[in-house]
Amino acid sequence: MPRRRELLAATTTTLLLAACATPTSPRMQEMPPIVFVHGNGDSASIWQSTLWRFESNGWPRERLHAIDVPYPLAREDDARAQPGRTSTAEHMAFLRDEVQKVLQATGARQVVLVANSRGGYAVRNYIQNGGGDRVVSHAILGGTPNHGVWSLPDYLPGSEFNGTGPFLKALNAPKNTAGDEVAGPVKWMTIRSDSNDKFAQPDGVWIGRRGQPTNVTFAGPELKGATNVVIPRIDHRETSFSPAAFEAMHRFITGRAPSAAITPEALVSLSGKITGLGVSSTDPASGSFSNNLPLPGARLEVFAIDPATGGRRGAPVHVQTVGADGRWGPFRADGRERYEFVVTAPGYATTHVYRSPFPRSTALLNLRPERIAETDKAAPALAILNRPRGYLDPTRDRMAFDGQTPPPGALPGAGVSSSRLRPAGAPRTIAAEFNGERVVGRTWPVAENRVTVLELTY
The missing domain is CATH 2.60.40.2190 (Immunoglobulin-like)
Known part of the structure; x- marks a missing residue:
């Protein structure tokens, strides 16, 4: 069963840190390279404040790498070419190449992957189908719609965001007798909102179908077999870029509580x-x-x-x-x-x-x-x-x-x-x-x- 933590008290940060503790996490001084993967339509720049927080907790700047997907938008139908958009296969291949660059530059054996939204699809695909299980120690997915933004066979059935589509059905297929949805020896964590993520809504308002059920719940980003963290009232992007999300990430990787404050530099x-x-x-x-x-x-x-x-x-x-x-x-x-x-x-x-x-x-x-x-x-x-x-x-x-x-x-x-x-x-x-x-x-x-x-x- 997934290790689910419901964090619904006013002392969210304190509970969050306790919930994410993992005794097998690497020691703080190891500082593994972290590769950050942005979401649909975004760029590497969206990770700016997150990198500042990792640096402020002693992470070397040269071990923090945010990728910049040239065409960051998903296709409407993953199987059909669409100008200016990437398929799931192209997305995964780009991530795989970027990880190899980081491994070569740092000399590390493994990296940590941190992704927002659609970026989590590339992470899952890479670990499950692209050899990432051998070089990724931890995978952290913030707001990734792991069971779809919608799960409707009659609405964009070939979209990677459709929970009934071939891409997500393959990713979510059980990996063992326990029915886990996560692959490899990788340690997995998801971060989601309790009910305020526009892409994890039971009603189709945010896909232009107000009043129609999406067949997706607030818990859509969770994965069986992962540590699933819930932070009250955060929105879709704050699942990755808020101070509370940073604290969850840092604690999951290191087993230690960070400061979410950003320390100013002299130069x-x-x-x-x-x-x-x-x-x-x-x-x-x-x-x-x-x-x-x-x-x-x-x-x-x-x-x-x-x-x-x-x-x-x-x-x-x-x-x-x-x-x-x-x-x-x-x-x-x-x-x-x-x-x-x-x-x-x-x-x-x-x-x-x-x-x-x-x-x-x-x-x-x-x-x-x-x-x-x-x-x-x-x-x-x-x-x-x-x-x-x-x-x-x-x-x-x-x-x-x-x-x-x-x-x-x-x-x-x-x-x-x-x-x-x-x-x-x-x-x-x-x-x-x-x-x-x-x-x-x-x-x-x-x-x-x-x-x-x-x-x-x-």
Whole structure:
């Protein structure tokens, strides 16, 4: 039977640490390499704060590796090619190659795999079918819809997200007489929400079928044979990127309790990649889609700004045009300073990105310019609030966007991670607040093909 821990008390963290203790975990000083696998449509950058927490607990930076799948979106039918999307086989092969690179670079015999959402499918596939059982010691899956986002034979039957489809049926087939769903000698853990994960819902509201049963329960991410951890009220992304999820991961790997605090560094170096948006060559009218391909020739300017107004404090402190690999930096930053990142590229709007200060170095500060939709081109300005590592839930969170509470588009049930405004008036200060984090920027005229993005870090 799976070792299930229901963590429903106010002292969630304390109970979580006790629940995840594993006496056979490696000693803390061994510090195994960890490979982080992002989810559907995401990029390596989403692991930034998680890596900071591991580093703050003594993990060497060179033993923390977040992969960047070039085409991170799943196909609608896994058996049919679809431009700009990956099959389950391609996803697994990419992960296998990345793990081999990490093993060669570190000299380690085994790695730990930590995955969010769809990334857990690649982890399971690799361990079960790609030889990963020989080189993976621990596998941690946050919010992975292990029994499907839906389990309906009449709705996208070939999708990897369909619990009745061939991919998940094969992964979930019993591996032993006990009926365990996990493969190999690997130690497995799943992390899920009690009821607040949009992709583990009995009702089809989040797949556009409100009122129709999905045949999936809140416990859909659990796996028989794994340590299954439940954290109250976290959302789909917080199953991997929240402090409580980090504490569960760390304790499972090491058997020891960590601190979830991020320790500031004296010297901060920032770098990352500038990526673009793809358009289907077979159906350009279908719109653009996310990818993690570099955007050669994109130009980046970085400005130090006033934390109260978002106004610039002089000339740019870093200017760079990226090459074929899309990489920018390193830029020596002040960990207490606030910055505006301005990305310019042909075919895109000039995108002004504002973030909270960076307490530690990162090579995962990835940037993507926006495009302005036809419906927004008559607006005086366009401002976007993004929370990449979680959702905006007005029944749970304290938040505001340009003084509006809740932000436009935020829905109960932790199902929306961004908000858009068309601010009126001359270019001016605009702010976003979320559970104590405050990001300040400036609006810019749409008539000049400019967009403001306020991005939350935590």
